[in-house]
Amino acid sequence: MGKTFVAGTLESSDCLITLSPANTFSLDIDTVVHEAFYEHIKRVIETTLAEENVANVHLRCQDRGALDYTIKARLRTALKKYKEADDG
Amino acid sequence: MARSYLFIPGNVPRMLQNADVFEADALIIDLEDAIAAYEKEEARTLTAEFLRAHRPESVEVYVRINAEDPLFTEDLLSMAPLGIDGVVLPKTTLASLESYRNSLEKHNLDVPVIGLIETPDAFFELLEIARFPSLKGLLLGAEDLSATTGMKRRPGGEELLYCRSRLMLAAKAAGIRAIDTPWTSLDEEALALDIDVANRLGFDGKCAIHPNQVPAINDAFFPSEKELKEARRILKRHEETNSMRFSLDGKMIDKPVVQKAKALLQKAETYRQKGGKP
């Protein structure tokens, strides 16, 4: 408990994903392109989580203008670390 | 046939998604030395997602994978299905190539290899390496080589002459590419010297470690006016005689020479379209 799983950076065009186990799902997106892409980014994250079959986590995305592939990649890496810790 | 091979670190989104604008003929996405141990997973996943979504067109894409397991197998399995032009295999030796072939066969994959030659022992099995199935090119890795042997690098310096020549000869004997090592500072004059030596020694292309190095490499390895003139003459005579065997300037020209001339002119045209030389 209290473990967090991190992937990515705060560099321009990247995003930092911070994932921690929780009792329910919560999502916190802080993005430099809020007006233009907030809804879209939210959808990308939710879809990827559904594909990976993950529900009860608190997920924080600090986005510096990352494209979809980057958000997916950082999310998948954080999820892999989370799942590996879970198994271990 | 690429003139320039630009190294791109596999964990920097800004560089991956902009890599194709720098006019390099080939990209080498690096999962090995540019990536710290704790970032290997991140880099692999990012590179895979990038290639799935935005694989750049009209540029060759290679990935330098890690040489040792478990990373080696994970990299290979992740990259092989993505339609890349090949992997760059660090510290290539005959033994490591055997191991590579076994892994590929086990997983039913087939990916061309550019062998990175950066250890002393590799130089004594170069021809066998060059002739190994799936070998597409030999790439000289002078950084690691000088670090382990005590060689002190100077731009275009003689300390690398034997290694360069031997590598080039092995590649040509096997009919594959000879790719020169990068020059690792941004000093333009030093780079120009190093490029010039590689070009004169018969290399087909050179690596760049920074986008600003690419134009100079592209210009140098662009076929010379002399070569192009010769190729045009050969093709003209070929059209006139309607034959693959004819005499030109007292020399016998046959099919491979005609084909090589055609390929050279085509290569020049492709580069010209890319905007290499106006």
Place this chain on the structure above:
Amino acid sequence: MKYENIDELLDALDLKDGMCVSFHHHLRNGDAILNVVMKKLHEHGLKRLHLMASALFPVHAPILPLIEEGTIETITTNYMNGPIAEHISARGLKGTLTMQTHGGRARSIAEGERVIDVAFIAAPAVDENMNASGVQGKSACGSLGYAIEDSLYAKRKVLVSDHVSPSLKDPQIDGRTIDDLLVVESLGDAAGIVSGTLKITQDPLGLKIAREALRLLKALDVFQEGVSFQSGAGGISLAITKGFTETLKARNLKASFFSGGITKYHVDALEEDLVDRLYDVQCFDAAAIDSLRKNEKHFAISASDYANPNNPDRVIKDLDVVILGASEIDTDFNVNVTTDSYGTIIGGSGGHADTAEDSKLSVIVSPLLKARTPLIRERVRTITTPGEHIDCLITERGIAINPKRSDLLEKLKDANLPLLTIEELMQKAHAFTGKPKPSAAGEKIGIVESRHGATLDNLYKKGD
């Protein structure tokens, strides 16, 4: 009259609520004068003032409280960024904001459309006859181009200086047009007034765009004896300037003039005899100031002689090529350099709209993608320069030519350049970023005024 105390000066002036006071921006981000004067006017109980500053920078943030509570009610400017711009973009101001161009400001003053009650003209060096120069003194800033119309047409003209000199060489302002002189301790921070040395970009993306720009110019046969050229001071623009002069040298050509904001790169070209004259409306670095001081063919010009559209002798009427930037551009080639895509004011036309209209060839250089924000939109948030005056767009992923310029398209037919329509370039960007939701807009806070005085577009608060 000469004063050494600002309160005495203000007591002598005929100050009224609602009056218009003007300042130039040649002291850039080192200016100490505007803040001091505005604060003093506030202390003297004045309200509803119209501030006509040619630009406002982060250094002017201390006047924010004056804007918030209405001492400053209306602002007319050509450029602003930093805290004041951010505040006004989010919260507006009590009156309206008008953004002009450098040439339009000069025109509106000269034609009496804008009446300045008091012009406060910071002058790095003055003499006993109230002549003024920008190239001498500890606060030297170079050309005083944006102050000239103020000095000629304001009702009352006050020089403010920290350096009284026995003699001035070639003063740019004639003392006979001046009413008062206020001598102060310091005009501002020299480090903020002048940039050390502006450097060309080292960013590979910027260099690529610069290379493409040079290729386009060559393909359009721009390089002729006597060509004239202007570009800005951004990293990419400087790289293009350098490439431009290198090409002149390689082809044994000499340009007729470079105009606009002058930097070391322009000066180097003058001193290597690659260009005949420099027409300087503002100096961007120390090398430019130095050159203005000593080089005979480096001329300081007024904003009117630079870009006033109704001035038949304006320099830019003979301009062949101008290189400009963009925050946004739309599929009609309208360019925005006033706000970002979300409505925050990040600049303003400056000379953008002026040079785009007058120059024979106007070229926009910009990255296609700035992280996830695409450059090309269906419609820009704010029109600074109308599309009919924009000829080419150069990005790292392709070049778009305005379809109205069929002559350019014809010339480039066999040029082997990556030409695309602007819609195709936009699609390329969207393939990476996805299509952005258009930004919301709040209430109107002001207008963008064309150089001819018409309203080009409205300015709105950022959306919620």
